[in-house]
Amino acid sequence: MNPVGGLGPREVARRFASRGGSFMVVVSLLTVDFGLNVGDLSDVEKLFKLTIESSRMVSEAGVKSVAVIGVHPAECNALLERGWGRNEVRDHMFKAIDLAARLIRQGEAVGIGEVGRPHWDVGTEVVDLCNDVILHAFEAARDLDAVVQLHLERRGAETVESIAELARRANIKSHKVILHHAAPDMVGPAASRGLTPSVPVGRKGEFEASVPLGPIFVVESDFADDVKRTGSVIPPWTMAKKLREYVSTGLIEEKFLDTICKENIERIYGLSLT
Numbered sequence: 001m002n003p004v005g006g007l008g009p010r011e012v013a014r015r016f017a018s019r020g021g022s023f024m025v026v027v028s029l030l031t032v033d034f035g036l037n038v039g040d041l042s043d044v045e046k047l048f049k050l051t052i053e054s055s056r057m058v059s060e061a062g063v064k065s066v067a068v069i070g071v072h073p074a075e076c077n078a079l080l081e082r083g084w085g086r087n088e089v090r091d092h093m094f095k096a097i098d099l100a101a102r103l104i105r106q107g108e109a110v111g112i113g114e115v116g117r118p119h120w121d122v123g124t125e126v127v128d129l130c131n132d133v134i135l136h137a138f139e140a141a142r143d144l145d146a147v148v149q150l151h152l153e154r155r156g157a158e159t160v161e162s163i164a165e166l167a168r169r170a171n172i173k174s175h176k177v178i179l180h181h182a183a184p185d186m187v188g189p190a191a192s193r194g195l196t197p198s199v200p201v202g203r204k205g206e207f208e209a210s211v212p213l214g215p216i217f218v219v220e221s222d223f224a225d226d227v228k229r230t231g232s233v234i235p236p237w238t239m240a241k242k243l244r245e246y247v248s249t250g251l252i253e254e255k256f257l258d259t260i261c262k263e264n265i266e267r268i269y270g271l272s273l274t
């Protein structure tokens with residue numbers, strides 16, 4: 001969420017709590033969302049601090065919250081388009097991850113994200129570079145027992161397998177790897193590899209399509225607190241309302257809701273929500 005140009009953490013938390021929401025992961029937006037400079041490490045630090053501060057404000061408003069900090073793959077791509085060399089971009093992204101790791105070690109955040117690959121078609125060189133970044137994030141998170149939130153293309157089992165392979169190489173606990181914005185055809189393959197799929201409730205029909213696979217995922221709103229960005233994004237309070245409706249209409253049982261919103265979260269993040 002955006003404390004600079006959006007509703008802000010307090011109001012988002014208030015609305016979320018009024019619909020029964022009780023836990024929220026606050027994930028870094030992009031530097032540009034805050035009018036910061038892509039490629040400037042001190043601005044990356046500002047981005048991380050704003051994310052951490054937002055999460056703290058959500059907690060203070062009565063919704064338990066943790067922060068996940070990272071530099072989005074779109075920024076990786078933007079720097080390349082700006083004429084940065086691949087090594088320069090890699091170096092910048094690695095330093096951003098190292099900075100995130102330092103803040104996690106200090107107890108300010110619990111994970112690295114969003115990192116990953118652009119969701120649109122990019123060349124092999126960009127993919128290879130992004131995979132280096134993912135591997136670096138996995139290794140940092142492994143040493144801290146932190147989570148990694150991945151932004152990825154949506155290519156079903158193929159996407160999942162490439163991530164499973166990187167996770168294996170880094171020797172990170174697979175459930176700590178969260179596949180944000182997972183399409184229904186990624187949910188089963190991800191869970192069978194022990195990875196955590198995160199299903200966007202705002203994308204029409206995708207939650208419904210994931211339900212028959214069992215409560216093997218978590219849910220997300222992908223809310224950016226930006227009035228200009230709509231589409232598949234829904235506010236967290238609407239997500240909370242929808243999930244309740246799914247129980248009352250019988251799509252899911254109370255136990256299913258409890259597993260995806262509480263038990264899975266506790267296991268993945270290593271915290272207690274009671």
Ligand SMILES: [Zn+2]
Nearest residue numbers: 114151180181
């Ligand atoms: Zn994303």
